[in-house]
Amino acid sequence: MHVSFYGATREVTGSFHTLTTESDTILLDCGMFQGKRKEAEIKNRALPVNPKVLTNAVLSHAHIDHSGRLPLLTSDGFNGRIFCTRATAHACEYLLKDSAKIQEGDASYLNYKTAKHFLGKLKTGNGRKKVSKEELKEIKSLLKSGGHRLKTDAIEALLKKHQLEIIEPIYTMEEAEEALDYFNGVPYKDTVTVGKDLTCTFYEAGHILGSAMSVLQYKNGSSTKTVLYSGDLGRFDKPIIEDPTLEFAQEHCDIDLMIMESTYGDRLHDPVVNMKPLLKEVLKETFARGGSVIIPSFSYGRTQELIYFLHELYLKKEVPPMPVYVDSPLATHITHVFGEHPETFDKETHQVFLERGINPFSFEQLKFVQTVEESMALNRDTRSHIVLAGSGMCEGGRILHHLRHKIHDSRNTVLIVGYMGENTFGRHLQRKGEEFEASGRQGKPPVVRFYNKEYPLNAHVVTLGGFSAHGDRNELLRVLKDSNLRIKKIALVHGEEEQSLAFAEHLRKEKFNVVVPHHGQSVLV
Incomplete structure (x- = not known):
């Protein structure tokens, strides 16, 4: 063979x-x-x-x-x-199913951008004149409802009528469910x-x-x-x-x-035994500055491991009991999956938690963010807290919104706890942050660009490789x-x-x- x-x-x-x-x-x-x-x-x-x-x-x-x-x-x-x-x-x-949702969302957004660009050219007669704010508002009303929800049927009809390229998702939610x-x-x-x-x-x-x-x-x-x-x-x-x-x-x-x-x-890697003390140090330093800790975290595995460590630190009162937010619907579901498979847990987890009747993935300060509105409110929260959000490599998802609101502030920390693939935004952010830290944070902070805008990377960037x-x-x-x-x-x-x-x-x-x-x-x- x-x-x-x-x-x-x-x-x-x-x-x-x-x-x-x-x-x-x-x-x-x-x-x-x-x-x-x-x-x-x-x-x-x-x-x-x-x-x-x-x-x-x-x-x-x-x-x-x-x-x-x-x-x-x-x-x-x-x-x-x-x-x-x-x-x-x-x-x-x-x-x-989460992957299918991302594929469908990406395709819809790219089709919206094509339709919006096409209508903008119609408004200006394909000339160099810019679309006015009023015209742009009119175009958006044709393609969106309620200011945010895309009118996918109207967008696709427009693209078909004018023989413009329609982007299809790699696969759909229905195909994911069939799989x-x-x-x-x-x-x-x-x-x-x-x-x-x-x-x-x-x-x-x-x-x-x-x-x-x-x-x-x-x-x-x-x-x-x-x-x-x-x-x-x-x-x-x-x-x-x-x-x-x-x-x-x-x-x-x-x-x-x-x-x-x-x-x-x-x-x-750093020894596993060092991971909890190093995490504790980052949390205490950030909270002492009055800041928050933003953690790009994979929904499956890394998020649950961090919840486990935070639970231990809070049980032993080793760090201030600041709120911990898991801002990822997928991570919320996967955490429940962990809870339903205790047969796979190691001896330590049984001894520290299960034999004492404690759920390792549930404690008073832990909150699972359910809605987009809750996530947006958390973005604006200036009180110290911890956020675990996806995607783990900062390629999309709610983590980018938290970074957008937090990386300009030197009180905050972006904590890297996982592998950042080459050519991902997470790797770019990690490199820029580490270079700034290595320079002693001298001079102007580096600038990172996402969501078509530049942001100063004033927040501290710390990598704990042992969490890999x-x-x-x-x-x-x-x-x-x-x-x-x-x-x-x-x-x-x-x-x-x-x-x-x-x-x-x-x-x-x-x-x-x-x-x-x-x-x-x-x-x-």
Whole structure:
């Protein structure tokens, strides 16, 4: 059999690989590309493999860069099943519909911009004369109701009438809901058949709730070939979920090919034990200035981990009990998913919270923001508080509105607690902030641009890398060396090229056989 690599090759997002035997082709993840809008749009709309040739799909976890294109797959002739853990299937009920909502919203907004531009040109006779405020108000009234809601039917009718381009969402809410019917939730360590003479077994990956390493075993006569797909590997000794598995069943120990992530293949994180004290320090310093802490946070995993740490700090009265706002409908839903899967929690979470009858994801100061109006009111709140909002890479969502109202004020802190992909606004903000801090905050603050406006970055920018859900170089190496696995070959994926190549070199020094595949490359197993 052979494995082909079509996504997250020498880059981080868009995981998409296939495993092919004599009888079947199995898809390993079907992730969304994230980054520059136009480039991501092109990549996301084109699946590299015809869905009709796929037997089944195996999903490592629910993060959108691994699951986000599944509705595109299931709406285009895929007739198999999507195998994953039960918690992953549960989380995808919310993540995929949220992704569809974003696709539909982006398409509607781009169509509105096209219609608005066209009507503006009509008003000026295609000349250089500017549209007056009165004319602009008239145009908006044709395309919007109540000042905010787009008249999508009127916009599309206008675009069709004048043969203008209509942007379609990558997939719709209806297609996302239909994709959910294809899911099969499987317990960890249960073995399921995914093809002829081909099985899959999930092991804990320690990345987020429900994340799994997938062992795919193909028995062809007297020959057995085993592939281990790591998905995203987590850190050791973090709260809530179990650590990455080190003890595999004996029949799964001999690995012919391990497809392994390398997000932080050349970096070391702060020790996990330091995370709560460092968070405590940032909170106390910011509150002493009279400021607020704004945290771009992934709705799935990072938000719940921060809630957990904040709950512990508040229980022990180690920081002032300022309000904590989770301003993300998706994060609210996912937090409930966490609460419904205590079987996945680690021993520490049981001892600190569950055995004492305490819900780790609920405390007096914690408030879940429900409506846009509540979010807008929070933007204007000048009292000290903590906000956790998406998107985690600051590419859109409510976090941008909080930044718009808060980054000009030096009392506030923007706390970076997760990976910021190359070419994302979050990475840009992080770099600008770190450069300003490194200069001793001398001179004028740097300027960042979003929502077509420039803003001075006066707020402090602090990065706590230890909160990452990805293992660092040593933790990845621990999975290889401290487990009972015997690995013949490793293919490194899910890492920017610099990280993957550096990790490959490090592994070769440890006597591992390693390849870093390019897009479209295949490896014979």
